[in-house]
Amino acid sequence: MARILVVDDDPDFVETTRMVLEKAGHEVLSAADGDQGLARVREEHPDLVILDVIMKTVLDGLYMSQQMADNPEQSQIPVLMVTSIANSDYAALFPTDEYIHIDEFVSKPIAPPDLVTRVNRLLAKKRA
Numbered sequence: 423m424a425r426i427l428v429v430d431d432d433p434d435f436v437e438t439t440r441m442v443l444e445k446a447g448h449e450v451l452s453a454a455d456g457d458q459g460l461a462r463v464r465e466e467h468p469d470l471v472i473l474d475v476i477m478k479t480v481l482d483g484l485y486m487s488q489q490m491a492d493n494p495e496q497s498q499i500p501v502l503m504v505t506s507i508a509n510s511d512y513a514a515l516f517p518t519d520e521y522i523h524i525d526e527f528v529s530k531p532i533a534p535p536d537l538v539t540r541v542n543r544l545l546a547k548k549r550a
Contacts, residue, residue: 424545427451427468429459429486430504431477435530439472442534443541456486463496470544473524475505484522491523500544504537506530 428439431454440450451466453459455478463471471490475483483503490496501524525544528536 423447423449424469424541425449425451425466426470426472426541427453427459427462427466428472429453429456429462429477429483430472430474431455432474435474435504438534439537442537446538446541448541456482456489459486460489463490463499468499469548470500470502470541472502472504472541475503487523498548500525500548502540502544503527504530504532
């Protein structure tokens with residue numbers, strides 16, 4: 423069982439993700455924005471973070487992933503970015519020409535089996 427932090431301001435996404443991942447045997451924590459997410463990472467030391475991009479600000483999730491990458495205690499935590507930014511008016515703001523500190527990117531919506539597969543793959547890489 424892994425401890426997974428879901429950082430997203432959409433309570434429906436958080437709850438659906440919680441149900442899917444708990445059914446797969448994982449413990450799920452949540453936060454509603456990047457600041458809360460960073461605080462939970464410091465307090466809870468999750469095994470993986472599922473992170474949205476657009477929350478309190480347009481690129482809140484990217485800011486959080488950068489802060490994690492800059493912290494030696496957090497930089498080894500895998501980040502799965504699950505977002506709908508590609509289908510939004512903000513798609514052009516998402517950087518494509520620089521290194522983004524995430525391990526995988528997927529657009530919403532994501533099918534539950536695909537979510538579990540991606541989470542388990544990232545967790546296996548971390549343990550290897």
